[in-house]
Amino acid sequence: MIYLTDGTRDGFLTAFLAAWGDEEAVLLPKNKRPLGPCVEIVPDPKRAQKALCRFRELDGGCMRELDRLLRCGDEGHIQTAFRYLLLIAKRGGPVRGMLSHPDVLKAEQALRRVAHEIDRMKGFVRFSESASGALYAPLSPDNDIVDILARHFQKRLPEYPFVLHDVKRKKAAVWDGEHLFLAPLEKAEVMLSADEDGWQTLWKTYYSAVNIPSRERLRQQRGYLPVRYRKFMTEFQ
Amino acid sequence: MISEEKLKILTESAKYDVSCSSSGSGRTNGGGMGNAAPAGCCHSFTPDGRCISLLKILLSNRCIYSCRYCPNRADADVPRASATPEEIAELTLDFYKRNYIEGLFLSSAVEKTPDFTMERLLAAVRLLRTKYRFHGYIHLKGIPRADAGLVSEAAKYADRMSYNLELPTEASLKLLAPQKSTESLLSPMRQLVKEKAEFKEEHKKGHFLPAGQTTQLIVGASPEPDSRIVRLSEALYHKMGLKRVYYSSYVPVVQDSLLPTLPVGQLREHRLYQADWLLRFYGFTAEEIAPEGENLPLEYDPKCAWALRNPQCFPVEVNTAPLEMLLRVPGIGGRGAYKITEARRYAALDFGDLKRMRIVLKRAKHFITCKGKYLGAKDERAVKGLLALGARQDEARQMSLFDEPERWSLGGADSAGVLVGAAILGGAGSAGGAGEGRMLSPAVWLLGTRETALAALTGEL
Structure with missing residues (x-):
């Protein structure tokens, strides 16, 4: 049977309880509804909470992993999470060391991709300063990580309000200097500060001056900084 | 300004x-x-x-x-x-x-x-x-x-x-x-x-x-x-x-x-x-x-060169070799060795498992056995020939059974280019901070996940 979930943790855990025991269960996100019979899962916070507690007993770290897996932008990420948690439930304990097991392997690789992108985006995000002094950065990450990034920048720049705009998912993480929150955001109009152009030009100057042209390694550069991330980066504009 | x-x-x-x-x-x-x-x-x-x-x-x-x-x-x-x-x-x-x-x-x-x-x-x-x-x-x-x-x-x-x-x-x-x-x-x-x-x-x-x-x-x-x-x-x-x-x-x-x-x-x-x-x-x-x-030597990486000078140490059995020895196998790095030690606690590993775990076997297969099985070249001279820089274009294709897309490939058409491309040009820290730090025994470096490894690396703080 195919189970459709809404992508939230409660939705997923409710679906898990429904699908558990079904040998051929496939969990899909709602927007990927295939032809044929499906069960649409309505999140049940109470039952989800119970499942959550049980999983925490079995493996203290697995709910954090679930959070990361649900953020994953890969096709089939919900099924990956399902198979991984199913294995934890069946074996009654942590399984993350079973790296030759295909379900664990898949989960591990998905987790790595999410973690890797978080690491990368901490560096690749580019803020512009608006006339009001607030910082604005558009980005379009593969995974749904904008709030995790926002926590990083909140610690780093506590005195500067900022908006991290996930253009792909049309939402934004906002730090107003006191509160951090998520908000839907289609399009943002930003009035840049008077100095912004000047600093951007200086950054581009720096970027080209620090390069050693006789050692060109474009392939290596692409490996570390894939082209899809360059769209919003000042030095490539 | x-x-x-x-x-x-x-x-x-x-x-x-x-x-x-x-x-x-x-x-x-x-x-x-x-x-x-x-x-x-x-x-x-x-x-x-x-x-x-x-x-x-x-x-x-x-x-x-x-x-x-x-x-x-x-x-x-x-x-x-x-x-x-x-x-x-x-x-x-x-x-x-x-x-x-x-x-x-x-x-x-x-x-x-x-x-x-x-x-x-x-x-x-x-x-x-x-x-x-x-x-x-x-x-x-x-x-x-x-x-x-x-x-x-x-x-x-x-x-x-x-x-x-x-x-x-x-x-x-x-x-x-x-x-x-x-x-x-x-x-x-x-x-x-x-x-x-x-x-x-x-x-x-x-x-x-x-x-x-x-x-x-x-x-x-x-x-x-x-x-x-x-x-x-x-x-x-x-x-x-x-x-x-x-x-x-x-x-x-x-x-x-x-x-x-x-x-x-x-x-x-x-x-x-x-x-x-x-x-x-x-x-x-x-x-x-x-x-x-x-x-x-330019034609082999230093770990490979050491292994070739010390053939008496190899092959090692992946399922039983201590961590220190796994780390000495050419082609197996810190992460690979960690994955092996984790996974083998649950099940004995064969070459297929290693491949699925994305452990690069191109070089390693000449130095390891899995459940007693050996897939490398027959004698020392053949191993040397196969591993030398730029000398194994055809061989690499023949051995495709367990070949993996290998970032740090030794072979390939323009081997020097590939290699230097992969070289950590000056900015060795660029591949991530995990490479950074003081001398660590392999055991500390490999205890647990990247996070704990990092914690160990920065533990001094």
């Missing part, structure tokens, strides 16, 4: 220093701007494949010294500029705020006198830390022969300091950098090691060079063999507690009768970095890596 022209001159003068990492410091934000990421962070990558982590810049390129290899030497005809500490501080803050950089890497030519220069460097970092309450990463170059008091003062503000040894022997230094001496570089390094130890004893909190010290060696401007360089690095790691030694293959930016006219191959630099990793994370000694008087 600093002028574009000045920024350009001061950046171009600084760019041949290869150190780039921003790891090792856990400085937190206590009001003001910035914090440090213990694992470091790369903010961009230039077309030469190096990462931009810190704003790498000179305070001035007006130099009274005439080091032969240096583009900024006193008698060179290059555009000159000096920035004020205020200009540097402002530039750092505005770049940092926009997330262009992880912090500042500030160096300088020796302008007027060593003390004058050191005072200006100190003024810039003090300004950042006190007036602007900047808590981002600061890497400060030490100026040889500057007053000891200025050096310890600077260390209170910087996360990392470095003195570049540049040349591996006193004789070469005398020849190419006559105004420097090994002692003028080593004595402030020793001083900082001592002061850091004292600081730690007296203070539970606070910072004194949390990310320690590093240095840089130019490779190929002088005649020393690799064995000499590797031994020097080993001594620096063990005795000086250095966090990193950087290697920079010589680029002839100035013409000089005492210097080679052709750039040194970057393959040599790459081999030195590989050897460096073996020293720090794989439990090898300099003696094992490079026998006295020899260069590292």
Whole structure:
């Protein structure tokens, strides 16, 4: 049977309880509804909470992993999470060391991709300063990580309000200097500060001056900084 | 705002220093701007494949010294500029705020006198830390022969300091950098090691060079063999507690009768970095890596070369070999060894499992058995032939059963290109902060996940 979930943790855990025991269960996100019979899962916070507690007993770290897996932008990420948690439930304990097991392997690789992108985006995000002094950065990450990034920048720049705009998912993480929150955001109009152009030009100057042209390694550069991330980066504009 | 022209001159003068990492410091934000990421962070990558982590810049390129290899030497005809500490501080803050950089890497030519220069460097970092309450990463170059008091003062503000040894022997230094001496570089390094130890004893909190010290060696401007360089690095790691030694293959930016006219191959630099990793994370000694008087072989990576010299140690059985031995198998790295030790607790592994776990078998298969099965070449000579650089294009195709897309491939059509492409060009820290740190026994390095490994690496903080 195919189970459709809404992508939230409660939705997923409710679906898990429904699908558990079904040998051929496939969990899909709602927007990927295939032809044929499906069960649409309505999140049940109470039952989800119970499942959550049980999983925490079995493996203290697995709910954090679930959070990361649900953020994953890969096709089939919900099924990956399902198979991984199913294995934890069946074996009654942590399984993350079973790296030759295909379900664990898949989960591990998905987790790595999410973690890797978080690491990368901490560096690749580019803020512009608006006339009001607030910082604005558009980005379009593969995974749904904008709030995790926002926590990083909140610690780093506590005195500067900022908006991290996930253009792909049309939402934004906002730090107003006191509160951090998520908000839907289609399009943002930003009035840049008077100095912004000047600093951007200086950054581009720096970027080209620090390069050693006789050692060109474009392939290596692409490996570390894939082209899809360059769209919003000042030095490539 | 600093002028574009000045920024350009001061950046171009600084760019041949290869150190780039921003790891090792856990400085937190206590009001003001910035914090440090213990694992470091790369903010961009230039077309030469190096990462931009810190704003790498000179305070001035007006130099009274005439080091032969240096583009900024006193008698060179290059555009000159000096920035004020205020200009540097402002530039750092505005770049940092926009997330262009992880912090500042500030160096300088020796302008007027060593003390004058050191005072200006100190003024810039003090300004950042006190007036602007900047808590981002600061890497400060030490100026040889500057007053000891200025050096310890600077260390209170910087996360990392470095003195570049540049040349591996006193004789070469005398020849190419006559105004420097090994002692003028080593004595402030020793001083900082001592002061850091004292600081730690007296203070539970606070910072004194949390990310320690590093240095840089130019490779190929002088005649020393690799064995000499590797031994020097080993001594620096063990005795000086250095966090990193950087290697920079010589680029002839100035013409000089005492210097080679052709750039040194970057393959040599790459081999030195590989050897460096073996020293720090794989439990090898300099003696094992490079026998006295020899260069590292170019056709094999140093671990492979060691394995070929020691065939009596192989093959090892993947399912039972201790971690230390797995780490010595060519082609199996820290991560691979960790995965194997984890996975084999649950089930005996075969070659298919290793492949699925993305363990690269191209080289490893000649040195391991899985459940007693061996898939490598039949005899030693065949192994040597297969593993030599550029010698195995056809073989690589034949052995496709367990072939993996291998980033650090030895073979391939333009093997040198691929290899050097993968080389951690100067910015060895660019691949992530996990490579950064002091000497660690393999066991510590591999205990648990990347996070715990990082925690172990930065545990000293």
